[in-house]
Amino acid sequence: MEYNFKEIEGKWQAAWREQGIYRVEVDPSKPKFYVLDMFPYPSGAGLHVGHPLGYIASDIYTRYKRLCGFNVLHPMGYDAFGLPAEQYAIQTGQHPAVTTEENIARYRSQMDKIGFSYDWNREVRTCDPEYYKWTQWAFLKMFDSYYCNTADKALPISDLVARFEKSGTEGVDAACTEPMSFTAAEWAEMNEAEREAVLQNYRLAFRADTMVNWCPALGTVLANDEVKDGLSERGGHPVEQRRMKQWLLRVTAYAQRLLEGLDKLEWSESLKEIQRNWIGRSTGAQMFFPIKGSDRKLEIFTTRADTVFGVTFMVLAPEHEWALELATPEQRAAVEEYIEQTKKRSERERIAETKRVTSVFTGAYACNPFNGKEIPIYLSDYVLAGYGTGAIMAVPAHDSRDWAFARHFGLDIIPVVEGGDVEVESYDAKSGKLINSEFLTGLDVKEAIERMLDEVEVRGIGARKVNYRLRDAIFSRQRYWGEPFPVYYKDDVAYPLSMEELPLCLPAVKDFGPTEQGEPPLARVEDWKYDGYPLELSTMPGFAGSSAYYLRYMDPHNSEALVSPEANQYWRNVDLYVGGIEHATGHLIYSRFWNKFLFDLGYVCEEEPFKKLVNQGMIQGRSNFVYRVVGTNKFVSLGLRDNYDTQEIHVDVNIVRNDVLDLDAFRAWRPEFKDAEFILEDDKYICGWAVEKMSKSMYNVVNPDYIVERYGADTLRMYEMFLGPLEQSKPWDTNGIDGVHKFLRRVWNRFYDRDGNLLVNDEKPTAAELKTLHKTIKKVREDIENFSYNTSVSAFMICLNELGDCSKREILEPLVVLLAPFTPHLSEELWHALGNESSVCTASYPECNPDYLVESSFEYPVSVNGKLRFKKTLPVGISKEEIEAAVLADEMAQKYTGGNTPKKVIVVPGKIINIVI
């Protein structure tokens, strides 16, 4: 009987659905395990063969853990709000809710065919009001909180108000946008709007006038992680810097905890490193430089306090708030012009022209607080407004950017650290002895930095300071398809809706583009008002809905809370998270922030959301090419194309097999190739190939539906794992799939003969067969734990090769369970064929019995001077001395040592014997 995967898979998928076999509930009698996939954005293109890679890996792990006796939470949902659905809506007028619904249905049907063990009862969709109610809830909680640096956690804003009432800002150490200082009396004097303005400075969700990434083409602002090289990540449109009033999340308040938390996580070093870089902690000093002829002091940040005697000028960012004020009357016009010019340049231009030095002199001077030397102050856009204080002390001798600047404008370059030749280039290294530096002279750089930091604090010039590269997350999007803000305005003062009024539902609109006035689409909704007051017009960004979805899965139908304490305390956090590395600086930062915030407030019991994280690699496309002889309809095979003048054309990979073109299929592929002629080699047309991104335009998209149709879900699952290490990117190549499919057929053939008779018998297995089985159990278990699925597939193949035509029940039954995480449908069918009534999903995973692995003898490779010479079989368990004596007595050893007594004999028990002469 043939292995009829189609029938088997259809049958069991239906049965599992009917039985609700993957439903899970809180069950304190069993240990829990939480396996999560990064939920997909349901795009219109559907899934290609690369998408399920991570889902298959996590499904295997889920099934494995379940068979090992864990109560496994393994849910799936959709990240359904976002730009593409909306862009599509603008073009076609179709409501995003409609297209999203269609796309979800398609995704679901594609996923269902692969046999995943999700508990669909727990599905979440970020665009569902019952879901985004809790996104809005979290936002309001953030609005209602501030970060107390003393307690090192988020606290209710009412606490802060109480402190202001009692003693003003005295003794308050809180994360804020601008440092503030006022007394209790002053606070008491303030009106409501003024107080709110103060509180906005502290709230964790707050509104501020800041520089933002504005993308004119998308008509919205974007967060830093959504911008790459000055272009929007979605669509690749130019992005410019603009000052706008926006909602932000005070992620920076958590910078230190986000950094420290990484150490405890089982994430790949590279991913942790990406997050560390993104957070970008640097330690140094804040210092104040008095301005000449004024009592103001310019604040700067530096990591190289030791080089202060080498300062020859200062630079402000053109956006610095003092930029214009500092300008002397003679320089004012030039300064104004420079600021204007900088504003006009897009982020992209600034990046492209990083080599070009542009600047203007303000006419003002500062004094070096250590030696009183006068230092000219310049503006230049190489200093960024958003980092540090937007102002620097320039040390051209030891900073390459300052050096270039000084050279360009003919400023002094004073070396203060020995080691380089500052005439040629700056010496940036943090090593060497200090020179020309008064009390620092003679010290090593590292000592000098410490000494200087002390001195700065003693003299009251500044203080030690830690700076982060991480910015607060811009949280508004001037778009339609996102969560509405539960906020309304009275006289431009923001007021939150009450929790009872959530969800604030997204109203229907007809036109999804921005209004003529450039306002967000919600401006078209006439009654977009609360109690007569206007509601916020922008919506939340994509990362809002994905920041806490893993918590919602724990208790998805709860209308009283995001997650009940009972559910949260049982499921705690995600034990294994599988997804792409592309979320390193976005979702994975925001989620950690969001979770820490909810942790501070006591809503969740774990501080980190994702304990272990595995990044599956990307599956690229493997494109095929044909070579048309220019000006003809003749196609020349790869090996012969050098003899012709050819043009390379992408050809559909689905009509190529092992790089051999199916000629008839090619003629039928497109009308212009109907009469194609071929120049063959060895009667075949060999195609060229290349690894490219999997995309329609390259004709290299492979649809999982097609593979399932042709080979079955179990083959697809196993082959995707066999392709290579999970974390590595690799091209999809359908060619190799036969090997895996053949393996499954061979498993089938252990059970049934050609006529459909069951071959399984109750004969006792031999020692060799048991050894093979248990070796495989050991290997497969280890490999699953290590996510080394490709080698576990190999182990299965080796196992079957070694077993030959063995059809003994005692061997096959455990093997079927062992295979179940990989090939659930086939295993289920065979499990029932063996007479089991219950599902294979409820079996227990086979355990390795080491007794079967014990060897009675071992074949030792014997090397002489490191070179392998012969092999000697010896019983296991004899002493090193006995082995040595046995080997030395061996005829072969005599031959290779020439009868000489060896200098040394090295015996590695169970491994190798080396004779050194």
Place this chain on the structure above:
RNA sequence: GCGGAUAUGGCGUAAUUGGUAGCCGCGCCAGACUUAGGAUCUGGUGUUGAAAGACGUGUAGGUUCGAGUCCUAUUAUCCGCACCA
């Protein structure tokens, strides 16, 4: 520029973690069967050599009885960050 990763047959990969390099699969070669298929089965397949053997894990050194694995330098590819003071 800074940081991270990778490099092994024609291809995807493996190597008990310092111990017989190339398991498993694809492809290729040969054979068997055959209702001639892109089926199935068996054997072979790193290079070189008639063979014994020699050579062989990006390159060059080093440590070691022994190195794909450890150390130093170097090259290439990929990824992240990037006027971050």
